Amino acid sequence: MRNVLRVHASDNVLVALSDLEAGAMVGTGEDSVELRGAVPAKHKIALSAIPRGELLYMYGICVGVATEDIPAGSLITTGNVRHATGSYSVNGAGNMAWEQPDVSKWRGRTFMGYHRADGRVGTANYWIVLPLVFCENRNVDAIRDAFNDLFNPGGGLYYKRFLHELSRQHQQGKSMEELLRYELPEGGYEYPESSLFPNIDGIKFLTHAMGCGGTRDDARTLCGLLAGYITHPNVAGATVLSLGCQNAQIALLKNEIAARFPEYDRPLHFLEQQQMGSEKKMLSEALKLTYTGLIKANEQVRQPAPISKLCLGMECGGSDGFSGISANPAVGKVADKLVASGGSVILSEFPELCGVEQELSDRCVSRELAARFLELMQNYNQRAKAVGSGFDANPSPGNIRDGLVTDAIKSAGAARKGGSSPVVDVLDYPELVRKPGLNLLCTPGNDVESTTAEVAAGANIVLFTTGLGTPTGNPIAPVIKISSNTSLFRRMRDIIDIDSGSIIEGKESLDEVSDRMLEYVLEVASGNRKTKAQQLSQDDFIPWKRGVSL
Known part of the structure; x- marks a missing residue:
């Protein structure tokens, strides 16, 4: 098993895949570095020296700026890094060439609905x-x-x-x-x-x-x-x-x-x-x-329905430093496979899309949609700043403790739940999904408020990733809970449905886990399996009062 991961070739930080001791040489080749101190699993390591004022890159995008000189092999913390993102503008929208996944194995698949x-x-x-x-x-x-x-x-x-x-x-x-x-x-x-x-x-x-x-x-x-x-x-x-x-x-x-x-x-x-x-x-x-x-x-009965009738809400809560490299990208693969099969996907939590605005706006099928997305993001962030906050305040103490030290790091990983397909629509709360494909929905990052909104928009199942554990459910839509790490799955099996920690351990690929997830979705959609949230009657419902909630 690898001990560190460089997510993107242009990154200047590594992710610790396990607890690492001071003085250890980690990584291989150009990705190797000697640790200046102990590094807990899920946290980030400076791959090379990062001078004060220089930007940090992860997932290939800017996720922070150094507030002091950071020597190579040092732990990235809130003490030496603050939130920072790249600039963005409306350009290139509608020109995206999407490489659709092979969905031949899902062709003709149905659920009982x-x-x-x-x-x-x-x-x-x-x-x-x-x-x-x-x-x-x-x-x-x-x-x-x-x-x-x-x-x-x-x-x-x-x-x-x-x-x-x-x-x-x-x-x-x-x-x-x-x-x-x-x-x-x-x-x-x-x-x-x-x-x-x-x-x-x-x-x-x-x-x-x-x-x-x-x-x-x-x-x-x-x-x-x-x-x-x-x-x-x-x-x-x-x-x-x-x-x-x-x-x-x-x-x-x-x-x-x-x-x-x-x-x-x-x-x-x-x-x-x-x-x-x-x-x-x-x-x-x-x-x-x-x-x-x-x-x-009671007169209504379940009947076969094509997979295209699924509308999946993609949600995360209690995220950790593994969420963006295991559970979230695996869910993103599910999103791509469903979109390629004619279904609908909702990506929400706008405070957790901070830093990936350019990528998502470029994926919009028109400049008008791209402009609407950026306007919603800007207005939301400005309202938060007006009361002394901002998107940079989104990470919770639990997020930070487990490696998500800036909102941009959290966002770059969270956005991977949406996969790579074009954005067909941009919705403001509480609008309804009307188009098959990937839809962006403006909601808070707050787990329950966002899940509540996704279901109102039409999600008939929610895929919910977590690295720390949360019991969140919904009154009317099954919420499938996915752990980013196997330790959480073993510790909180009463609230977790699927483990994606096998990706971290190198036992399964993203494709393999996403196929496992989609099979699980069809079982739940058919009423053959109850999610842990359903079994616990976890019926969380919190309307978003349209003010500042991150």
């Missing part, structure tokens, strides 16, 4: 319950409590009793109309013993802290995000609770739904508390509408 009338295909079949405003979170929780106990008898709350009796009525053969007229009688009741909805993956409850008290633009953006979830191919129908007086009005949400899919035809129920009166009346109605909606949704 839920076909929707809009032409998209779901990898799951969920009903969702959500509030338009935080004032309704408690009522959403009340519905959650009732449904969570549906097949786990216990408790005596009114809404649980109501739902159990509704289920009993259903088992006795009552019609949907009779169920909708049902009122809970006084006296005892029986609990159902088994699941009545084998074709439904579950009911998910999406609470949040927005909907009122912010700007009108905040409300519009929230409604756009919620519309993305309601119309998502993994969602069979939705129950929406509104207070009535908030900024995020029902009409606003309906407009956002219509803007995405004018012919939207799935069950959708709105209940407004101030209009309906008592809480009991509203929640009883919500239970009836949701339960009968489940009966309708």
Whole structure:
């Protein structure tokens, strides 16, 4: 096994692939150097002397500048390097010649999914319950409590009793109309013993802290995000609770739904508390509408769908110094293979694309798209600077501790999740993916906010790489967790699905690991395998309030 790696021929730093002792001679030929001190695995080493003010290069691009003279063989730290990137401009867009990967082995491959009338295909079949405003979170929780106990008898709350009796009525053969007229009688009741909805993956409850008290633009953006979830191919129908007086009005949400899919035809129920009166009346109605909606949704079954119907969100969180050379480029290979097969890919986390602007803008299929991407990047960074921050503040303490000492180093590795295909569209949050191919989506680097946004944009599965470990999941889209190193996989197997550490150890190539990942994706998409996040009910959902979040 190699002990160091020079990622690109023009790099003046090496990556330590294992813990290295002071005085050791590492590398071979022109890439060899004697270490001036101990270097932990994942960290970077100066390949040659780097004078103060000189630039550091990794992945073939500028990733920092020396703040003091750095002798050859020295450890790169936050003490001797600061964030720096190269300049960029709109040039060469639309002229990219892409060498597509050989996807003959994937030709004709399918997955078993839920076909929707809009032409998209779901990898799951969920009903969702959500509030338009935080004032309704408690009522959403009340519905959650009732449904969570549906097949786990216990408790005596009114809404649980109501739902159990509704289920009993259903088992006795009552019609949907009779169920909708049902009122809970006084006296005892029986609990159902088994699941009545084998074709439904579950009911998910999406609470949040927005909907009122912010700007009108905040409300519009929230409604756009919620519309993305309601119309998502993994969602069979939705129950929406509104207070009535908030900024995020029902009409606003309906407009956002219509803007995405004018012919939207799935069950959708709105209940407004101030209009309906008592809480009991509203929640009883919500239970009836949701339960009968489940009966309708259960009629849908999985059917074969081509691989081109997949839309993968590419995400990373808890990254380390190996992420950019194992998990991320392997995911990038998956992206290229899916794009070459006619599918869609989303690359987001704009603070973690800082430093690779030129490469990505050059890959845009038009100058207009390139200009939009650069404008979004510049505006976002300027907003962060206006409050005393900036993209350079993105790396977390964990990132830095494990070798990502500048945002540019982190970004150069993070961008590899997007592969090498042309950029067919540039989307601002919370826009919807409408074109097959690689789409750039403006989101924060924050794991949950970004994953939440990718799913709203249409991702029906998310590939999530991590070097440090994170349990992040999503309520409606399976999140497949991929470790950058085998040590993490062994230590946190309860939250990690796939190990790519074999790349670091030289046991597998990027192509081999990416093929393994894509096979796993098809298994998850068909419902044959549950991800660790699904098994743990890790249903993270955080809307991005369009301010500064890195």
